[in-house]
Amino acid sequence: DADVTQTPRNRITKTGKRIMLECSQTKGHDRMYWYRQDPGLGLRLIYYSFDVKDINKGEISDGYSVSRQAQAKFSLSLESAIPNQTALYFCATSDLLGSGDEQFFGPGTRLTVL
């Protein structure tokens, strides 16, 4: 079984709809991250969480919100989706003490906003 899973893997939605992307991990890591990737650009951090009670904005948090429901679960919401949020979204986890903060990624969710 994959250590970091994301659902859904693909989603097409319309402008103005609320969307939730979910991430689960079995690695036992405290740290979790949400990134987006656009063609020709590096990954950009949306939000990150270092433990269940810790939520931090990343580089591009506007238009997004997150919830850390448990150590193993971190969800990303788009409250009112817009076309420029069309991108590939990745969830990642890391463990500072165990693996020197090496990040491990899920398979990604391809989101299209029409």
Place this chain on the structure above:
Amino acid sequence: KQEVTQIPAALSVPEGENLVLNCSFTDSAIYNLQWFRQDPGKGLTSLLLIQSSQREQTSGRLNASLDKSSGRSTLYIAASQPGDSATYLCAVSPDSNYQLIWGAGTKLIIKP
């Protein structure tokens, strides 16, 4: 502000060649540097992690070096194979309580 650059954006070489992928960063004060591989339709796979106190890391046919003073890291791939075809990304962590800062990647094609 830390910036990470990967040149070239794309590279095509015949199978069997040894090759080097480059990553440069503007601020030498880093915590670690990671190299990843991304295959189409799949997530990112961590290849090598180099801590700031290290000069290089090796895994199989891969060797990553780090020169903080010059702001450079290289990923050396020995005896390239078609299965090495992928996009290779490097990312820098400024400190242990901060996020990764990413290059845009080098798309590598190994021709049989």
